[in-house]
Amino acid sequence: MPRIKIISVGKTKERWLQDALQEYLKRLKPTLEMEFQWSQSDAGLLSLAAKEKHIICLDPEGKMMDSVTFSSYFQEQLEKSGARLTFLIGGAEGIPQEIKKAHPLISLSRMTFTHQMTRLILVEQIYRATEILKGSGYHK
């Protein structure tokens, strides 16, 4: 089963966000394993990232895609990575330059979201990607 890790800065305290994430994790359970990791700082992000093989950075300068394009991209990256993929979400300072230089960058929007909200949107897009790939009715 594919394993997706999302690393971000700062742990979620909001109850609603945990509930929302739980809802999508439940739906994703038959399809893929999802793991969250947190770092306290940018330095922490560097050391966590160093342990990962296949990283995709969420960054305002990254490539923007619609959801169907993202689903193909997601599948392609899963294959390339042997189904072990890590997404990185930066904190207020963004992702350190040295990580960004070494990995592909994608962007969810031109707008700035809280990094908690970014995590939720990413999880929903990953769920949407799996549904698009299955050909279900979720993505209308």
Added chain:
Amino acid sequence: MPRIKIISVGKTKERWLQDALQEYLKRLKPTLEMEFQWSQSDAGLLSLAAKEKHIICLDPEGKMMDSVTFSSYFQEQLEKSGARLTFLIGGAEGIPQEIKKAHPLISLSRMTFTHQMTRLILVEQIYRATEILKGSGYHK
């Protein structure tokens, strides 16, 4: 006090989303009034929209902006509308063409979000816009 209305198709059943919206509504309370309206269908959307004077449509074909640009746009539209502004979020079929032709279109992302999530993201961007305009530290 400015009054913002968000009209969307289909009422929110998710508890987490209501909690999330409440959190932002509470924060917005000293700055602006926010009202939600729902229609059951596209036809309902048409009749609700007919009662509104200043409408902004959320649409995949709409103009994309970063959050700072959105804050200026938001302020400009508030002024133009006499502080009575309505945002429209379509259902699975999107916003009917006849409404879209008559009003400005903006887009939050190239990606497709659930319309519930779209509402949350919009509310957060409106809150972010007010904080940017105040010069607070929310938008780092």
